Structure formats: C-alpha cells, structure tokens
Amino acid sequence: MNVFASQWNAAGELAQQRSAATLQRIAALRELEQRAAQASQRSKPQFEKRGQLLPRERVALLLDPGASWLPLCSLAGYLQDRADPEKSVPGGGMLAGIGFVSGVRCMVVASDSGIEAGAIQEKGLDKMLRVQEIALQNKLPFIHLVESAGANLMRYRVEGFVQGGALFRNLARLSAAGIPVITVQHGSGTAGGAYMPGLSDVVIMVRGRSRAFLAGPPLLKAATGEIATEEELGGAEMHTGVSGLGEYLAEDDRQALGMAREMVAQLSQWKQPQTQPSQALAAMKSGVFEPRFSAAELLGLMPPHHREPVDMREVMARLVDGSELLLFKPGYGAATVCAQAHLGGHAVGLISNNGPIDVAGANKATHFIQWMCQLGHPIIYLQNTTGYMVGKDSEQAGMIKHGSKMIQAVTNATVPQITIQCGASFGAGNYGMCGRGYAPRFLFSWPGAKTAVMGGEQAARTMQQVTEAAMARKGLPVDAEQLQRQYEQITSMFEAQADAFYTSGLLLDDAVIDPRDTREVLSFCLDMLAEAEARKLRPMQFGVARM
Template identity: 50%
Template sequence: MSRLDTSGDDYRARRAAMLAKLAELDAEHARAVAGGGPKYVERHRARGGLLARERIELLVDPDSAFLELSPLAGWGTEFPVGASVVTGIGVVEGVECVIVANDPTVRGGSTNPWTLRKTLRAADIALANRLPLINLVESGGADLPTQKEIFIPGGRVFRNLTRLSAAGIPTVALVFGSSTAGGAYVPGLSDHVVMVRERAKVFLGGPPLVKMATGEEAEEEALGGAEMHARVSGLADHLAADEHDALRIGRRIVRNLNHRRAGPAPGPVREPRHDADELLGIVPEDLRVPFDPREVIVRIVDGGEFDEFKPLYGTSLVTGWARLHGHPIGILANARGVLFSEESQKAAQFIQLANQARTPLVFLQNTTGYMVGTDYEQGGIIKHGSMMINAVANSTVPHLTVVMGASYGAGNYGMCGRAYDPRFLFTWPSAKSAVMGPAQLAGVLSIVGRAAARARGQDYDEAGDAAMREMVERQIEAESLPFFLSGRLYDDGVIDPRDTRTVLGLCLSAVGNAPVPEPAGFGVFRM
C-alpha cells in the first residue's frame, strides 16, 4: 500500500530536482555515445567501419535489451567519458553474454587506465555469473603516456581470458581492426576467433617495431593480416568478408556453444501496482530528510507485494521478501538513514535466512552509517554493526545494490557497497557517498585543529578555520557525487530511477546463468 501524495508540493519539488539531475545524466551519456567526435567518427566510417555501438546492435538479438555498464568511466579525468570502450550484457542467439567493444574513434581505441578498469570489471562479471565473453576488437593498444598505470595490472586481461576458458565459460574475439602488441593476446587467448579480411591486423610487433628490433622490412599483411592468420598461422578460426559477416559468424558461434543456464528459472511476472514514473518524486534533494523506502519497493517488485520481516523491530531498516520479474529476492532498505544495534541484528538474521533459502539479496542504500555516542557504544553498536558486516561479507547468495540516497561511513559496507563485491551496483542521480557528510568531515578537522592549537599553547586562526571548512566541504561534496564515483567505477552505472526494475530484472536474469552458490560459512558473531 502506498501513502505517497503525488499531488503535494514536496513530491513536485523532489520530482523537479530529480528531472534536473537526469537532464545532466543524459548530457553525460551523450558525450560517451559521441565517441571521439564528428571528425573521427566520419573518418572511421570513410574506412568502411561500423561504430562500437552499431557492432553491438547487430550482434545482439533484434529488439533485445542491452544493459550498458560503466558508461561514465573516466568522467572528471583527463580522458574522454566512456574510456574508449563499451561494455555491457546483451542477448546473442538467446544467450546472455558480456560484450566488450573497443571504440576506435576515441584515440584509436587505445587503452588508458580507466579503459583497463572497465574491461577488468566486465571480465569479473562474466566470471561471477558464468556469461560468455565476446570481445569486439579494434584497438591501437596501450595509451603510451600512461603505460606505467597500464602495463603491470594490464596482464590481468589475459589472465582473465584463460580463467574464463578454464571455468568452461566461452570466450569469443571478433577482430575488426588493429590488435597489436599485448592486444594480440586477446585473440590468442580466446576460444573462438574471427578476423575481418583486409581490416584485421594482429601481431606482437608491427612493422616499425620489427624494423627496430630485427632490421627486417616487414609488410603488414604478411606480418599479421587476417588472410595470413586464417591460412598460415592458424590464429584465425574464421575469415570474414566484412564486418557484417564477422558479426553473423559471431552469432553462429554463440548459437553452437550449447550454453545453458545453471540457475533456477524465474516464475511468472507481474507488473507493479504503481507507476514507475512516481519514483522520481520520492527522494528529497536534501538527503538529511528521511523517506520511506517502501514507496520505492512497491514500485519495483512484482504486484507491488512485499512481505515485510520484523516490521516492528529495528524500524530504521526495512527487510522482507518479494519477487522481481519472477525472481524471488530478499530486500534490505534503509528507512531513516542511521543503523542502530537493533537494525544491525535484524539485518544479520535476515541475511542468514536468505542464505538458508538461497535467495538473492537486494540492498537499497540510504544510510548515514552506524550510530555513535556514549549510550550506543555502551549498548554494543560496534559488535552489532560488526555482526551485520560479517553477515554481508560471508553471504554467498548473489547481492545487488542500488544507492538511492546517502551512503556514508561503515553503513556503505554493511549495506553491501562496492568493497563487498555485489554482483552489480547501480546508483541514482540523487546518491552521495563518502566517509561522512561534507559538513561533518570539515567539522571534525576543525575540532582536531583547535585541540592541536591548544596543546601547543597557540591561538586558533578562526579566519583560516572558516576558509578550511569551506574548502573541505566543497571538495567532499564534489567527490561524493554520483558522476565522480561512477567515473572511477565505484558503481556499474548511474541509472534513471524509473529504470530500476528493468535494470535489476536484467541483472537477476544474468545472475541465473551461474549455479546456486554453496551455503555460506559465517565467521564468529560477537553476541
């Protein structure tokens, strides 16, 4: 049952604020979609090449959804938004696959530090959920000025390909253009390789490097062309006539994988009772103002039906059971931000119940952290908060996290933030995350500074203190915003609240490709 007043002033103000944030989000997504800009897009088309997202669209099943991941990677850095690669989950011949597509219009598709992090995250998702990995390759290799940040950790890209194959998870490389130096190992370590005639170039060292290293005058096609690899070296399993042919062959390869879902099938799907559009008016712009997460829950779960667990105990945390797109789930959602001892114990018990039932957990975050103060310390907030964190850390059922509002302090950990490896984590444009709120952090620094001045017997610089607090508050506010955090891959994307049900449904479907995990073995709970 919903108590949301969609005709009230508060609702209209919250909706207007969210729509303004969504307009900013659309603008940033447009920057990522634009790739390297009109000049480089037209140059790529003139060479007969398809754009990265066009390749994906032709690869996936017609009219199927593509869940793009980390589209804002690199935001706020010296590198372009999107990090010169498109990653996501799409359905190919009825099989959910992780797709990684280099964007050759952005610095030739070269790999910068954020490209690497985004690519590694995609491989982690493929491994955790047993999804075939398809690489659409066209890259100039490492962004050489940043090689110190790429070279050593970049070896994980190749390690991941071998681990996926060893785990029985298929890997496919469709090579459209250059794949040189370390990039040559992407097709070299993939189970299935398709190369486009006259376009694909795969070699450990291109003609200039070969000339410098050995003195040999090598010709590109003989050194690493698609025809040579199909007829002579045997690296190419299939020689494609053009890009469209390569994508057709790629679809045929997936069709012949005989890949099966190992998880349970979902049940019947029912739409929520309330309009998803109303999600725009729930979260206050001032995150210090609480909101009822049940208003979110009834708009994303099947039939709007939510079977609440312990509704009268630990009321700052809402827990309970529901179904989403036919998948059974357990939900933990912050109601008033602060987590007390009762909420922590309630969460630990609920997580154990979900693990016994092998039910995935969805965390809806809006938390300022665990409560502090003499009474709460004496009441055991540390051991009770630790109990909740222990339960989250050792739970083996899939976790999905959505940060709706605040995500501060250890509350981020207890509610399954990025450090606790949820299968997927998304944020709303209203979200903020940091060690604590900007004003609180600046205030703590001020108190510490005053104490230090007293200890030295010095007068405290009040003007300097005011300037410091203002600077720190501005910095922490900027660094806690969702675009900043998403740019550093602390989530898998900033999403429109209205898309929450769809995004979670796609994630639950992807999770179902992996077998049900082994039961959890929890550590010692301090009682």
C-alpha cells in the same frame, strides 16, 4: 504478503520538487553518455573511407533487435583524465554491456576505436577487468569486438602494464571454466593486444583490416632492423591461412558480425536454462506482477540532500511484484527495514535504511541475511544510510560488535547480493549495506546518490574543532577567516568526491541508472542469476589452446 499502504503524496509539491531535481541529474547523465558517442562519431568519415562500421554500429548489429541491453560502466574514467568536467569524456575507451546474441545472454565488449584509435585507457583497463569478472560469475559467453591501438605510450605507467596482465589471465580463466570466448578482430591488436585473439576460443578476422602482431613494423625495425609490411606480420589472410591464429575470414565488418551471431547460435545448451526465468519476465511484463504504484513516483521520493528523511518502504513498494511486502520484525530495530517479496517472479529479500543502523537494526539485518541464505533467496540492498549509530549509549550497548556481526553476515552470505545506492552511503554503513568493497554481484547507483566516509559538512565541522583545539593547546589566536576557508574547502572536496558521477567514473559502481529503470534492471539481473544457477558448464584444466 500484504500490499503496502503508501502514505506518500506523489502529486504533492515536495514530490514535484524532488522529481524536478532528479530529472536534472538524469539529463546530465544522458549528456555525459552522449558525449562519448559524439566523440566517437566524429571519426565516422575515416571509418567510412576504410569501409568500416563505427563501434556502436558494430554492437547494434551483433545484438538481437529489440532485446534487452544493460550497458555497464558507461561513466568509467569520468573526471579522471581532466579536471574540467566539460572536457572529460567518460567510457574508458570501450563499450560494454550484457545483451542477447542469437537468443543467448552474453557479455559484449567493444573497443571504442573512434576515440584515440581505441587506445586502452587507465579506467578502461579496470572496466575490462570488471566485466570479465561479471562474465565469469554469471556464466556469460564473452564476445570481444577488437580494434585497439593498444597502450598509449604517451601516458605509459608501469603499473598499468603489470596489472594489465590480469586481462589476459581472465580470458584464460573464462575459457577454462567452460565459458566461450569469441573475438572479432575488426582492426589492429598490437603487442599485449595480440593476446586478446590469442587467448580466445574462436577468432574472426576481416580481410584487409585485421592486424595482430607482437611488434608492428616501426617497433620491429627499431628492435631488429627487419623490414616487413603489416600484412606480412599480422594480416587477416596470413593469420587465417598461415599462422592459424584466426578461424574465420570475413570480407567486412558486417559479415564478421554475422559470423559471430552464427557461432553463438550454435550454443544451444546455453539457451535451455533461460526458459523458466524468461517466462517469469514475460508474465511480469504482461502486467501480472506489476507494482501498484507508478515507477515515475521513484523520481520524487529521494531528496537532493541526505538530511531529509525517506521511508524506504515506499521505494520497495514501487519495485516489487504487486507492491506486496512481508516485513521482517517491523517493530524491532525499525530504522533498518527488512522485507521479503517477489521481483520479476523471483523471491528476494530486501534490506534498507530509514535512519542510522542501531544495535537492534544490525542484529535484525544479521538474522535476516542468514534467513535468506537458508531459503536461497538473493538479497537486494537499497542503500540510504548515514552509517552506524554513534554515541555513549550506542557504544556501551556494543554497537561495534553488533555492527561487526552484520558485516560478517554480508561478507559470508551464500546467496547473490545486488546493491542499489539510492541515497546516502556514508561511513561503515556502506560496508554493512554491501558496498563495492563487499563484492555484490552487481551494484548500481541512482543519479543523486552520495558516497563518502561522512558528509562534507560533518567532515568540515570535525576538522574545524580539531584545528581550534590545536590552536588552543599552542596558545595561538583562532583565525576565523582561515577556519571558514578550511571549512569551505573540505566541504567542497567531500561533496565533489561523493557525487555519483564521480564515483561511477572510478568504477565504484557498475552503472548509474534512471530510478524508473530500477525494476527492469533488477529483473534482468535476477533472470541472469537464475540462468547462471541452472547452467551446467564443462570446465577444463586449461582453456582452449590455439592450434
């Protein structure tokens, strides 16, 4: 492989302007993430009065100190609950991420009970379903820290109730696949929430705080007239001593989390597959494989607007080991960039865009994807595409059929695929470059990324021409002011929905990340993929049943 010869002036004025714009977006991202933490923190007096830890404190105590932590879907629900960006609290009412517990890489989910008592939000449900899918695909033990008021009846939607059944189905699937499911019941779990511990392999409860019942005292009285206390119906002592729902009884949150760590420590076979990937990661961090360019230069590479060109080989060179790239067919379909490299010690294929995907580029990408599948190398897509080439020449050359071949290759690839939305992700280019609809193993966005069927101005101009043609057919005069208002309205709508924070709020990615963290995130994911490949599970016909 050859060290990439960079032509980018990282100290130039253009790079500094782009860097400043990216840093502004990162600051806005951190403010949004902090907004949820601050909202939860306001409940601290009530938690302290009850002798409880806040959700973020629980997660911090569960995880190994100083170990890597990959938060997921932190913007879930952003702008979906309120139109006012200043009042929308992201996160979906829960914390989720992948980290190490007693040396084992695990999926960790915690109810954010500092916000609305942990009531399940619409996008919170989608977030839970996504992280369960990730745990199943990547063979990650699933640890759930539960304290939830359940469904918010003031926002009840029947589809949420019906689709929520998949949450419990996935817990059963995880257990049946041989993946441990561990629940720490910090507080209430009512109605459907009671099935979270019910469908876990092992449950830890906290004396005086844990509650799990199908019907709480108010509902019980309303439905049957029976009067019972919370402790009688579903307290920790009752469940660990009478019903058998809980296996372990802790005196407080700290002890419960310590018990959870002890349980994970018993998963000795889950640590064995980590040896080789961890050595690769350790070698990378020692400087053996470091890129020859600073990660900080990634801030200045991407323009704030997709119309400015970018050489995505410059991005690749700042991510891969030693900045060494083996470019595939560099002189053919040059606007589609394919390369082999190593990242964190793992052999990978990379695909990106230096312009629209033309016929040659689509065929090149199809060939490269099949080549990577034959080698068994994961594929990383660095999206920066305005879509497939259009025009008479392109159509006559068979753009549709050649683009379709590329989409078929992406769909049926036999190796894991990871997507980073760096810049534009427009039109069918989103599909051909393994967008969310094509189920990449992970998908992350940079703060300035844009996702849409087309650019806002392009959409507005298209509708302007359609409107003018319609008016001409009817013999009506063209209202220039009305056309301008329509143009501005469409542009604004498209731009707002294309924004990375908005699309992340819809869970169209797994997280928005700082570009400087991209190599670390990819290395973390590649290590995980290698572990999953090496890990041997003991699947069963059914999950572990409660006894």
